[in-house]
Amino acid sequence: MNPAQTFRVASRALLRNKMRSFLTTLGVIIGVAAVIAMVAIGEGAKARVMDSFASMGSNLLIVMSGTTTRGGAFGGFGSMPTLTWDDLKAIQAEVPTVRNAVAIMQTTTQVLSEDQNWTTMVVGSAPEFFEVRDWPLARGSGFSQSDVEGGNKVVVLGQTVVDKLFGSYADPVGQSVRIKNVPFQVIGVLSKKGQSQMGQDNDDTLIIPQTTFQAKIRGGLQKYIQGIIMVSAVSSDDTPRAQTQITDLLRDRHHLSVDADNDFSIRNLTELASAMQAGVSTLTTLLASIAAVSLLVGGIGIMNIMLVSVTERTREIGIRMAVGAKPRHILAQFLVEALVLSVSGGMIGVGLGLFAGQRLASAFGWPMLIRLDIVLISVVFSAVVGVVFGLYPARKASRLDPIDALRFE
Amino acid sequence: MRKGIAMTAPEAILRFENITKIYQMGDVSVPALQEVSLTVTAGDFVAVMGASGSGKSTLMNILGCLDRPTSGRYFLGDQDVSSLDRNALAEIRNHTIGFVFQNFNLLNRTTALENVELPLLYGGVPNRERQTRAREALERVGLGDRIRHYSNQMSGGQQQRVAIARALVSRPKIILADEPTGNLDSRTSLEIMALLQDLDQTGITVIIVTHSPEVAAYVSRVLFMKDGRIISDRRQEPQKARMEAPAQPTARGESAL
Incomplete structure (x- = not known):
């Protein structure tokens, strides 16, 4: 058979x-x-x-400034600004494994349109923000380096903010919104990103130039960045190397002795994701x-x-x-x-x-x-x-x- | 040349030398066959008779290579088969011996053709040849028009003829039939015996077990068994089971008369 x-x-x-x-x-x-x-x-x-995690942006490192100690109580990372604008420039210029780096400052405040209001996260940053966060625009355009240098009052809105202030189908580009009573011109709308890995609404935000943020929203500290630096590495394999290189650079720039603790911290989102x-x-x-x-x-x-x-x-x-x-x-x-x-x-x-x-x-x-x-x-x-x-x-x-x-x- | 020798001194197709079979039933040994010696020549038509328990079924099982003797030697042709293993015995059952049983033992829900093909399937005969040979075998037993019928759709006589076709499809030297007419009426029995006589005429050695003296009248040699021994062995002129040739025309001819 x-x-x-x-x-x-x-x-x-x-x-x-x-x-x-x-x-x-x-x-x-x-x-x-x-x-x-x-x-x-x-x-x-x-x-x-x-x-x-990918919605955060790719191959991300987050650099946060140091901590304050007052009577033995630590204020947590970011409570004492130790990162300077020069640190940011150095990271951008001197670390080969870094593709892009950008400062991000944020605060929650009320925003007004003609007839609506909404309380949302106001972010001050630079044009590189859109690239680092891997976040394209749905309408209009982002702001430019000259907007940052001139401290122009321009804003890019997240989709949720557009929904709340203008309605879902409205095109707000060219209209104006008031943030802390300062009128800003809407120049673009971000594409919809949905929930973050922590369940927050990524789209409930608006972005303005960092100089304008410091001038009109929250007074700056001149030399220091009152926020975080977000870094995207060249590739996912390069993120650990970028982390050590940035650590070395910042320790050097902050003149920390060999046995001193870092006065900043770096988080690797890729590690968290894995x-x-x-x-x-x-x-x-x-x-x-x-x-x-x-x-x-x-x-x-x-x-x-x-x-x-x-x-x-x-x-x-x-x-x-x-x-x-x-x-x-x-x-x-x-x-x-x-x-x-x-x-x-x-x-x-x-x-x-x-x-x-x-x-x-x-x-x-x-x-x-x-x-x-x-x-x-x-x-x-x-x-x-x-x-x-x-x-x-x-x-x-x-x-x-x-x-x-x-x-x- | 071989045939010439066989004419003068008939060739022994199988030979028992002091075959003993003892069944172990718990602590008790039951001797079913005791020192049986027997020679059957090619073309013999043998009936084994005897009361139940006389050892004729055991004799048939050993003859058919379904069982092995406890002691003694069994020659099939020139080959000593008394000590072969299960695979070798299966091969002998496949090529050399055909079985016909009292209760037909056809596979249920299987067509006549498939039942007849079964030995060739295990013999490794290729598809086309297998079908042709199975069809020829069924035609030979007069069932050429029923090859697609299922075994349970057939009468007893037809089932037994399928079983005979299955026994002869592998072109065996020997056909063993255990009470082949035991479940059939007398007219059908006659048809079956005619068929077996036909096969015997073509040179196949046929050995049957039967209770019935009428059936035994159609064979050329009758063995009587008692208590595991052969007590008589006589040759006789067989009665003809059929006057005319094929089975179907005979039946019609009779009804016309």
Whole structure:
């Protein structure tokens, strides 16, 4: 008997008991579907974490100024300005792994249009802001270096601010808004970015030139930056190097002795992102392992039914042996039956799992990500389940004594 | 040349030398065959008779290579098969011996053709040849028009003829039939015996087990068994089971009369 004939004989035997074959397969179907769906959801969650970090901008480092100590109480990073505008220029000019660096100052204040008002985050920065935050404009344009140098009263609005002050479909470019009673001309609108990884609304903000911010919104400290410096590295591999290079540069510029603590801090958002991703991956593995247990239970179901089937068909086995079937023919027949059950279950399970994963993903609003390797592994694993749990019944069948088998009623 | 020798001294197709079979039932040893020696020549038509428990089924099982003797030697042609392993025995059952059973033992929900193809399937005969040979075998037993019928849609006589077709499709030297007419009425029995006589005429050695003296009248050699021994072995002129040739025309001819 060649493999094709063995396969045909096995399929026909299974089709004779359609309901039973289906129920037996169901265990594997559910197991594989669960694994596929869980992994798809986990991958979706991971991708979402990635997206939210990517929405911050790419390969970001955040440099914050130092801390004050007053009577032993630390004020936290940023409470004492230690970063200067010259530090920023030095980072921009002297660190090779830095693509761009920009100062970001922010405060919350009320903004007025003709007939509406809204309290939002006012950010003072430079034209590089849009590049570092990887944030293109939807309408109009951003401000230029000359706007910064001239301290011009121009503003770029976030989408949420546009919604609140002008209505969702309005084009506010050319109109004016008042911030702290100072009129600003709207020159652009940022594209919609959605939630940050902390759940804040990224679009609830407006951006003005840093000089204007210091002059009109919050009095500056001249030499010092009253905010943070956001740095984008040349590539994600370069972020750790950029971090050490900036640290060395700033320590040097701040004249810190070897044993002195940094009077600033640098956060690597890429590291944070990969830590969060690792957490999600652990969860995915856990869910998939639980699902894999159900696959095992499905395998035991196959073994159970195959044992019943061998007993039921003892006579058939006897007939086959009497006309010349060797033990290995009988072994192959029952093994292939178990394999057909488990592999077809595996394939139906993949389909069902992908479907379920997609429904769940869309219910959670996550992207659906199919991992081909997991699909393949699931099918291969279900085949392994078929062989492992089919082997015992098949061996039992192949070892039957032909005379006993023929006499069996 | 071979045939010339066979004419003068008939070739022994199988030979038992002091075959003993003992079944172990718990602590009790039950001897089913005791020191049986037997020679069957090619083309013999043998009936084994005897009461139940006389050892005729055990004899058939060992003859058919379904079982191995406890002691003694069994030669099939020139080959000693008494100590072969399961695979080698399966091969002999596949090529050399055809079986016919009392209860037909066809596969359920399987067509006549597929039932007959079964031995060739295990013999590794290629698809097309297998179908052709199976169809020829069914035609030979007069079921050429029923090859697509399922075994459970057929009468007992037809089922037994499918079983005979299955036994002869692998062109065996020997056909063993265990009570082949036991489940059939007397007219159908006659048809089956006619078929077996036909096969015997073509040179196949046929050995049947039967209770019925009427059936035994159609064979050329009758063995009587009792308590695991052959107590008589006689040759006779067989009665002809059929006057005219093929099975179907005979049936029609009779109804016309």
